[in-house]
Amino acid sequence: MTEEVSDMGAAENAEVVRRGYEAFNAGDLATLGELFAEDAVWYAAGNGPLSGTKQGRDAVMAYFGELGARSQGSFQATVQDVVGGDSHTVGIQQTRAENNGKTLDMATVIVFVLRDGVVVEGREFFEDPAKSDEFWA
Known part of the structure; x- marks a missing residue:
């Protein structure tokens, strides 16, 4: 097996992430879960009640559900x-x-690491982490 076959390229990785956004926004956690490795790790930014490291696909999906x-x-x-x-x-x-009664509306960047067509890591960066923490408190 060549490296090209085993590793997804930039365009394929972007497509997986786009499919993830579509599933997330549709509330389709079952489809979204299929796009994450079983041992995926998610780093939720800030110091709020939802912040911190989520270890494993189930923990990541629970965070999204929350x-x-x-x-x-x-x-x-x-x-x-x-x-x-x-x-x-x-x-x-x-x-x-x-x-x-509170509204959250801010720019966010998520850096994804993919392996074999699935997300193995996600790391969130918020425009205003303190405002995000306050919103979820």
């Missing part, structure tokens, strides 16, 4: 662009949600 639950289903990640790379793929999004 975003929806805490925002009464209003959480949306509107994709601005997906930049594919061989090692890292970057999702640039506008994050919007409502929670107990």
Whole structure:
């Protein structure tokens, strides 16, 4: 097996990430889960109640579910662009949600690492981490 066959290229990685955004925004956690490796790790930025490292696909999916639950289903990640790379793929999004009369609306970047066509790592970066922490508190 050649390296080209075993490793996905930048365009394929970007397509996986785009499919993930579509599934996430549709609330389709089953499809979304298929795009994550069983041992995936997610780094949720900040110091709020949802922040921290999520180890494993189940923990990552539980975190995504909590975003929806805490925002009464209003959480949306509107994709601005997906930049594919061989090692890292970057999702640039506008994050919007409502929670107990508060509104979150900020630029967010997620750096994804993919292996064999699935996400093995995600790392969030928020425009204003303190505001995000306050929103989820």
